[in-house]
Amino acid sequence: CYQRAERPTPDELTTEEKLAIIDQLVENNVSMIAxxxxxxxxxxxxxxxARYAYxxxxxxxxxxxxxxxxxxxxxxxxxxxxxYLEISLDGASKETHESFRGINGCFEKTIRGIINSVxxxxxx
Numbered sequence: 001c002y003q004r005a006e007r008p009t010p011d012e013l014t015t016e017e018k019l020a021i022i023d024q025l026v027e028n029n030v031s032m033i034a035x036x037x038x039x040x041x042x043x044x045x046x047x048x049x050a051r052y053a054y055x056x057x058x059x060x061x062x063x064x065x066x067x068x069x070x071x072x073x074x075x076x077x078x079x080x081x082x083x084y085l086e087i088s089l090d091g092a093s094k095e096t097h098e099s100f101r102g103i104n105g106c107f108e109k110t111i112r113g114i115i116n117s118v119x120x121x122x123x124x
Contacts (some may be wrong), residue, residue, distance in 0.1 A: 015045040015049065018045065018049045019049065022049070022052055022053045022056055023056070026056045026057060026058065031058065032058055032060070033059070033060055034063065035049075035060070035061070035062045036086075037063075039064060039067075039068065040062050040063070041062075041064055041068040041069075041073060042068070047076050047077075047079075047080045050077070051080040053081075054080060054082070055081070059084075060080070060081055060084075061082065061083060061084035061085070062082055062084075063086040063088070064085065064087055064088070064113075065087070065088050065101070065106070066087040066088065066110035066111075066114055066117075067109035067110055067113060068109075068113070069116050069117055070113075071116050074116045074117050074122060075120065077122065078120060078121075078122065083123060084123050085117055085122050085123070087114055089114070097110065
């Protein structure tokens, strides 16, 4: 997503509500969950919720802009059971990507996030 997601909205689900939804998904025989929209890694409880989904037997994936995929966060994704990363790269050049995103400096962070993910053996 190319929109800025700097703060949670007042109507954002609580951690408990998110975990309850995962329980409902499992009860209804859903086999996978994909976290997307805004930037999932901006949610303080993302790793807890992703891990819970994995522990409940769901295949967990995430769509991210890649800018927060530090080596530490990639390791945390693996530990949480995330099996697939979709990283948005909106052009082959810095100019194209940053023009689309509207944020200067994000191209290098996204490329670094891709490299960190590949080096850690994450399926991207």
